[in-house]
Amino acid sequence: QVQLVESGGGLVQAGGSLRLSCSASGRAFSRYPMGWFRQAPGKEREFVAAISWSGGTTYYADSVKGRFTISRDNAKNTVYLQMNSLKPEDTAVYYCAARRGGSYYYTTIPDYDSWGQGTQVTVSS
Secondary structure, rough: OEEEEEOOEEEEEOOOOOOEEEEEEEHHHHHOOOOEEEOOOOOOEEEEEOOOOOOOOEEEEOOOOOOOEEEEEEEOOOOEEOOOOOOOHHHHEEEEEEOOOOOOOOOOHHOOOEEOOOOEEEEEO
């Protein structure tokens, strides 16, 4: 099972930007589709963005489309989530997730095998 560690969360004003990083252990990272999810207090964990193993295909939740960008650097075993034009409703714990194999992107929690511990993002109004 791959180990995932998120970083880059913090407190930012509405309209600001943050870049989250997720570092993965293991040599097979380049074959893993990856995803970002988030969970706000009192709410279920929800899909944010996903990327194929090659980075050639991405997919976003409607709520973040046009504001967030997912990318990956397979040489560094890292996936990123660039978040721009942040809103208070983006406040949540953000989790990255890895799936052992697959040629596309994946958007549901059961699609993924490994999860990070999460990083808090707080957007003030």
